[in-house]
Amino acid sequence: MKHTNSLLNLKTLAKRYARANRIPQHHALDLVAVELKFSHWPALMQASKDDWQVTPEDLAVTEVFLQKTLPNFHVQHEDGEAIKSRFEGIEPVEEGKIGGHSYKMMETLGDVYLTGEGWSIHVSEAPHAPPRVEIAKQSNSSNPINDSDFLQDALQIAQTRSEQIRARIASDWPRRSTKPDAEGKVRHPLGHGLSDKWFCLHCDALITGQQIADSLWHCPACHASPLDIFETAFWLSDDDEQPESIQTSNIGKNIEPKIEVVDTRFKLELNEKNITLLIRSALLEDATNTSERLGALLAAISVDEENDVSIVFDEDLWPEGKDPIQALAVADLLGIEIDQALTCMTAPFAWPGLGEYTSSTHEYTKMLLDAYANQGTVRNSG
Numbered sequence: 001m002k003h004t005n006s007l008l009n010l011k012t013l014a015k016r017y018a019r020a021n022r023i024p025q026h027h028a029l030d031l032v033a034v035e036l037k038f039s040h041w042p043a044l045m046q047a048s049k050d051d052w053q054v055t056p057e058d059l060a061v062t063e064v065f066l067q068k069t070l071p072n073f074h075v076q077h078e079d080g081e082a083i084k085s086r087f088e089g090i091e092p093v094e095e096g097k098i099g100g101h102s103y104k105m106m107e108t109l110g111d112v113y114l115t116g117e118g119w120s121i122h123v124s125e126a127p128h129a130p131p132r133v134e135i136a137k138q139s140n141s142s143n144p145i146n147d148s149d150f151l152q153d154a155l156q157i158a159q160t161r162s163e164q165i166r167a168r169i170a171s172d173w174p175r176r177s178t179k180p181d182a183e184g185k186v187r188h189p190l191g192h193g194l195s196d197k198w199f200c201l202h203c204d205a206l207i208t209g210q211q212i213a214d215s216l217w218h219c220p221a222c223h224a225s226p227l228d229i230f231e232t233a234f235w236l237s238d239d240d241e242q243p244e245s246i247q248t249s250n251i252g253k254n255i256e257p258k259i260e261v262v263d264t265r266f267k268l269e270l271n272e273k274n275i276t277l278l279i280r281s282a283l284l285e286d287a288t289n290t291s292e293r294l295g296a297l298l299a300a301i302s303v304d305e306e307n308d309v310s311i312v313f314d315e316d317l318w319p320e321g322k323d324p325i326q327a328l329a330v331a332d333l334l335g336i337e338i339d340q341a342l343t344c345m346t347a348p349f350a351w352p353g354l355g356e357y358t359s360s361t362h363e364y365t366k367m368l369l370d371a372y373a374n375q376g377t378v379r380n381s382g
């Protein structure tokens with residue numbers, strides 16, 4: 001990606017963040033700059049004029065940083081009440097009732113969320129993207145979203161708000177971004193280029209100026225955001241399949257709501273990271289002194305494809321023949337096997353046996369300091 005595009009993407013991320021959180025744009029730009037180790041945005045701009053460049057890692061870091069502070073709208077909770085609770089902490093822009101059932105409306109990044117007990121509706125900023133309706137699997141027949149009149153009313157409310165947001169966005173953009181000139185050329189609202197042909201980085205579609213303006217710079221085919229729309233398909237080589245035009249008659253054909261029943265219960269993820277965490281926690285319980293506790297912390301735990309565990313202990317920090325009772329019990333609950341081995345590792349401190357005389361880290365540290373002092377060695381604070 002070109003240097004100027006990267007900088008522009010960084011700026012766009014900050015802008016979207018500012019818009020979503022209703023904070024001044026310069027504040028969001030400063031936040032991004034600080035995340036990338038600059039004192040503020042002007043310092044970052046200055047550096048980019050010299051030799052500093054935005055790397056893909058910088059963009060990824062920024063994206064993660066900005067997402068962390070945004071709400072997670074995917075269903076994660078266990079019942080109808082909980083489907084509402086994931087929006088907690090987000091100030092609703094509107095609250096109301098449809099046929100006696102309460103709803104709240106939230107906005108973020110140009111998208112609208114309408115939510116009530118056991119249901120939520122998401123209308124994207126992309127004009128041709130179908131609304132998504134989520135119904136909690138655990139909710140019962142009293143869930144009003146199952147009533148088609150209620151659903152239509154709720155969709156109408158969300159879509160009306162979405163139209164207002166789109167109008168507001170369009171009015172913030174240069175006129176040439178939403179209205180093609182006599183030759184059908186439009187200007188990218190985020191600054192790069194004026195053309196009558198545009199390309200989607202996501203699906204390689206070839207989009208006319210009129211089409212991209214009509215769809216508010218989201219890809220009419222795959223609904224990718226304006227960030228993914230470019231003047232040239234620079235990512236394609238001559239050998240690649242060339243972009244295909246979108247038939248205007250196909251645009252917006254499929255905007256029936258997508259209704260999804262979601263299992264909102266918590267799911268236990270038994271992946272390598274989580275199994276390792278449980279086993280190490282159990283090993284810490286099995287440790288009866290400081291030395292063994294260090295052994296538990298430093299043991300190499302690996303998990304194979306069947307989720308069976310292999311633990312390699314440092315022979316200086318874990319007694320030979322000592323069964324990790326708690327770890328074995330946890331493995332038993334999870335239905336997995338544990339394979340143990342001892343090996344010679346590099347213990348972090350001299351006299352690893354010292355830790356066998358105490359279970360207090362404080363006392364152990366004191367013993368260590370004394371022992372090092374007696375040997376005439378010096379603490380290295382570096």
Ligand SMILES: [Zn+2]
Nearest residue numbers: 200203219222
């Ligand atoms: Zn696309």
